[in-house]
Amino acid sequence: xxxxxxxxxxxxxxxxxxxxxxxxxxxxxxxxxxxxxxxxxxxxxxxxxxxxxxxxxxxxxxxxxxxxxxxxxxxxxxxxxxxxxxxxxxxxxxxxxxxxxxxxxxxxxxxxxxxxxxxxxxxxxxxxxxxxxxxxxxxxxxxxxxxxxxxxxxxxxxxxxxxxxxxxxxxxxxxxxxxxxxxxxxxxxxxxxxxxxxxxxxxxxxxxxxxxxxxxxxxxxxxxxxxxxxxxxxxxxxxxxxxxxxxxxxxxxxxxxxxxxxxxxxxxxxxxxxxxxxxxxxxxxxxxxxxxxxxxxxxxxxxxxxxxxxxxxxxxxxxxxxxxxxxxxxxxxxxxxxxxxxxxxxxxxxxxxxxxxxxxxxxxxxxxxxxxxxxxxxxxxxxxxxxxxxxxxxxxxxxxxxxxxxxxxxxxxxxxxxxxxxxxxx
Amino acid sequence: xxxxxxxxxxxxxxxxxxxxxxxxxxxxxxxxxxxxxxxxxxxxxxxxxxxxxxxxxxxxxxxxxxxxxxxxxxxxxxxxxxxxxxxxxxxxxxxxxxxxxxxxxxxxxxxxxxxxxxxxxxxxxxxxxxxxxxxxxxxxxxxxxxxxxxxxxxxxxxxxxxxxxxxxxxxxxxxxxx
Numbered sequence: 001x002x003x004x005x006x007x008x009x010x011x012x013x014x015x016x017x018x019x020x021x022x023x024x025x026x027x028x029x030x031x032x033x034x035x036x037x038x039x040x041x042x043x044x045x046x047x048x049x050x051x052x053x054x055x056x057x058x059x060x061x062x063x064x065x066x067x068x069x070x071x072x073x074x075x076x077x078x079x080x081x082x083x084x085x086x087x088x089x090x091x092x093x094x095x096x097x098x099x100x101x102x103x104x105x106x107x108x109x110x111x112x113x114x115x116x117x118x119x120x121x122x123x124x125x126x127x128x129x130x131x132x133x134x135x136x137x138x139x140x141x142x143x144x145x146x147x148x149x150x151x152x153x154x155x156x157x158x159x160x161x162x163x164x165x166x167x168x169x170x171x172x173x174x175x176x177x178x179x180x181x182x183x184x185x186x187x188x189x190x191x192x193x194x195x196x197x198x199x200x201x202x203x204x205x206x207x208x209x210x211x212x213x214x215x216x217x218x219x220x221x222x223x224x225x226x227x228x229x230x231x232x233x234x235x236x237x238x239x240x241x242x243x244x245x246x247x248x249x250x251x252x253x254x255x256x257x258x259x260x261x262x263x264x265x266x267x268x269x270x271x272x273x274x275x276x277x278x279x280x281x282x283x284x285x286x287x288x289x290x291x292x293x294x295x296x297x298x299x300x301x302x303x304x305x306x307x308x309x310x311x312x313x314x315x316x317x318x319x320x321x322x323x324x325x326x327x328x329x330x331x332x333x334x335x336x337x338x339x340x341x342x343x344x345x346x347x348x349x350x351x352x353x354x355x356x357x358x359x360x361x362x363x364x365x366x367x368x369x370x371x372x373x374x375x376x377x378x379x380x381x382x383x384x385x386x387x388x389x390x391x392x393x394x395x396x397x398x399x400x401x402x403x404x405x406x407x408x409x410x411x412x413x414x415x416x417x418x419x420x421x422x423x424x425x426x
Numbered sequence: 427x428x429x430x431x432x433x434x435x436x437x438x439x440x441x442x443x444x445x446x447x448x449x450x451x452x453x454x455x456x457x458x459x460x461x462x463x464x465x466x467x468x469x470x471x472x473x474x475x476x477x478x479x480x481x482x483x484x485x486x487x488x489x490x491x492x493x494x495x496x497x498x499x500x501x502x503x504x505x506x507x508x509x510x511x512x513x514x515x516x517x518x519x520x521x522x523x524x525x526x527x528x529x530x531x532x533x534x535x536x537x538x539x540x541x542x543x544x545x546x547x548x549x550x551x552x553x554x555x556x557x558x559x560x561x562x563x564x565x566x567x568x569x570x571x572x573x574x575x576x577x578x579x580x581x582x583x584x585x586x587x588x589x590x591x592x593x594x595x596x597x598x599x600x601x602x603x604x
Contacts, residue, residue: 052547052548052551055547056543056544056547056548059537059543059547060543060544062537062543063541064541066534066537066538069534069537069543070479070480070530070533070534070537071479071480073479073533074475074476074479074480074530077472077475077476077479078472078476080472081468081469081472081473081476084468088461088465164461164464164465165461239459239460268458268460269458269459269460271455271458271459271510272457272458272459272460272510275509275510276510294451294454294565295454295459298454298455298459303455307509407455407568407569407570408568408569408570408571409567409568410565410566410567410569411566411567413566414566
């Protein structure tokens with residue numbers, strides 16, 4: 001038991017930085033599969049086994065006294081609640097402070113289980129050393145993970161926080177390019193997003209007059225700024241206040257003063273926001289990641305799109321990325337398009353082909369917008385983007401495995417990750 | 427350990443995981459994905475557990491489990507009829523508190539009966555993980571169906587195992603005895 005405790009203490013003293021170094025090293029060696037599996041085993045099985053060993057042993061000391069068992073277990077649960085609250089409060093402000101809090105609790109457990117001045121001195125010294133170097137280790141291990149795992153020429157970690165929703169990191173490369181990663185998935189990169197934001201927000205806004213716009217998601221707010229140019233009011237809806245604030249402070253190019261007075265940021269879940277929205281927007285832009293995480297996938301379901309349709313103005317439009325090449329083999333793009341076809345009478349897909357991600361525009365009223373969209377694209381120097389109307393999209397979406405996304409069928413969440421994991425093990 | 431102890435602990439873990447995860451998903455899909463939904467369920471669950479462990483006289487087990495199930499299904503019915511009804515979050519928190527209370531009653535009773543901690547926590551924990559894995563997979567296949575079926579099925583199975591265990595633990599009566 002003593003050996004296990006020391007071994008566990010030594011392991012935990014390296015967390016969470018060692019997991020990043022391990023994952024990064026495995027990825028740089030080309031072991032994608034192990035880079036996923038080993039940190040999962042290390043974090044999920046080995047590291048958590050301390051709790052599985054200590055708690056029953058502690059409660060077994062009740063020696064059949066049911067009242068004592070109940071009291072001790074209740075105290076442990078109350079400690080769990082306190083830890084959760086501290087994680088939410090401290091983690092979003094400073095990840096190193098959260099790590100330090102964790103180390104202090106661990107040191108207290110080890111010192112209580114193995115009483116004696118030697119143990120106390122060792123764990124206290126370990127915790128103090130950790131506390132002194134936590135900020136440097138956090139930045140260093142994060143930079144290493146992104147260098148090794150994402151092939152980025154990292155100059156510095158601009159922002160790093162564990163919010164109640166996700167781990168948010170903003171990386172700056174040597175050439176000044178910034179990237180926002182949420183739970184390890186790139187949500188924004190200043191090198192390629194202008195084209196994305198033109199197609200998802202600029203183009204639909206350009207065919208509307210002073211559109212009242214709601215943009216779901218934040219990033220650099222470029223989608224919101226592109227809508228503002230058309231003169232209407234814009235609301236950005238973001239679930240995570242820390243990501244909203246970090247995007248505004250560290251990613252956004254400041255908008256002109258005049259439009260900023262017509263722009264607001266609302267911190268809310270998009271589903272909840274639209275369900276309670278009284279105004280009927282002319283344009284809704286989904287500037288969010290693909291449907292590969294449970295919460296985000298809910299924003300691509302037929303149920304949510306039906307809610308949006310009921311809230312849009314009569315001649316309103318919904319614009320969203322298809323997260324893949326609709327003209328190619330992308331199942332995600334096809335399934336999102338299929339869902340739009342099931343919900344909206346008017347559907348257009350914008351695609352370049354050749355593996356480039358496609359976009360879709362949908363509306364509750366049937367209008368022939370294809371010539372207008374094609375003309376706008378041509379005028380904007382994007383004549384290579386082809387516009388497909390509803391009939392063409394229906395024909396192209398008529399292929400196996402292209403069912404709609406709904407609460408009855410959310411398997412798209414694991415589809416991509418599982419396929420990638422299996423491929424990496426082969 | 428008695429023959430029915432392991433299935434009893436395991437099924438308790440399964441039932442609690444199914445109720446907790448379905449409640450999380452119900453609230454995030456039909457009320458809001460904000461942190462408030464998760465915090466209210468987690469805080470209520472822990473409060474219910476701690477209360478049930480500390481009360482001088484714990485509530486009866488089966489009625490507590492049934493009340494948790496009723497509160498969950500009331501929440502589900504309200505949100506199915508009127509999605510995004512904010513007050514339903516309070517109903518969800520009540521369901522979580524009652525489920526947490528059942529968890530506290532279960533551990534209290536199970537320990538009082540056996541006095542063995544390690545198998546109790548190991549089997550309940552394994553049941554919880556199995557329930558979580560099964561419900562996660564099921565939610566991606568057909569969330570709507572699962573939200574209606576899984577908690578009822580898991581709670582019924584657990585109560586059936588509990589009943590079977592009780593019968594098997596009763597001393598056998600000898601009919602020829604005077």
